[in-house]
Amino acid sequence: MNVGTAHSEVNPNTRVMNSRGMWLSYILGIGLLHVILLSIPFASVPVVWTLTNLIHNLCMYLLLHTVKGTPFETPDQGKARLLTHWEQMDYGVQFTASRKFLTIIPIVLYILTSFYTKYDRVHFVVNTVSLLTVLIPKLPQLHGVRIFGINKY
Numbered sequence: 001m002n003v004g005t006a007h008s009e010v011n012p013n014t015r016v017m018n019s020r021g022m023w024l025s026y027i028l029g030i031g032l033l034h035v036i037l038l039s040i041p042f043a044s045v046p047v048v049w050t051l052t053n054l055i056h057n058l059c060m061y062l063l064l065h066t067v068k069g070t071p072f073e074t075p076d077q078g079k080a081r082l083l084t085h086w087e088q089m090d091y092g093v094q095f096t097a098s099r100k101f102l103t104i105i106p107i108v109l110y111i112l113t114s115f116y117t118k119y120d121r122v123h124f125v126v127n128t129v130s131l132l133t134v135l136i137p138k139l140p141q142l143h144g145v146r147i148f149g150i151n152k153y
Contacts, residue, residue, distance in 0.1 A: 011070055011080050011088060012070070014088055014089060014090060014091050015090075016089075017089060017090075017098035017101070017102065018090075018097075018098055023098075023101055026105070027105070030052070030056055030105075030109065033052055033055060033056065034048065034049075034052045037051050037052055037055075045116060046116060046117035046118070046120060046123055049112065049113040049116045049117055049123075050113060050117060050123050050126060050127060052109070052113070053109050053110060053113040053127050053130060053131075054126070054127075054130050056106070056109060057106055057109075057130040057131065057133060057134045058130075060102070060106065060134050061133055061134050061137070063085060064084065064085050064086040064102070064137075065084050065085075065086055065134075065137040065138075065151075066084065066151060067084065067085060068081065068082060068083060068084050068151065069081050069082075069083075070088065083144070084151070086099075086102075086137065086138065087143060087144060092143065094140045094143070095140075099138070102138070103135065103138050106131055106134050106135065107131070107135075110127055110128075110130075110131045113127050114127060
């Protein structure tokens with residue numbers, strides 16, 4: 001028995017993206033980041049769009065695909081200890097609504113960024129590499145796989 005916990009989930013990380021208002025908060029957070037970057041006086045619109053995309057994708061990669069375990073005490077006997085947040089989400093079930101949402105948002109942001117940078121070659125390459133960096137770890141074939149032993153422990 002877990003004394004002192006106020007949630008009914010074995011691992012609250014599994015359902016956090018299904019919480020009420022989470023998707024709207026996520027999109028508003030990206031919009032707020034973009035507005036803050038637009039307020040920088042010497043930054044052009046293409047640079048701001050690329051920075052928005054890069055910062056979003058870097059944060060998404062670090063929080064979803066690098067950080068392991070859970071900040072909660074869970075009665076799962078350490079099963080979540082070796083899993084990233086992406087692998088814990090929705091109990092590992094692939095193609096759920098929240099996983100689709102977190103896969104589509106970087107793609108939409110990439111399309112917007114490419115459009116507003118007018119497909120400039122440098123911005124396009126940087127944004128494409130950034131997009132692939134966050135999309136490849138989301139593939140179902142890479143669930144639980146640690147390439148070159150990175151993030152193994």
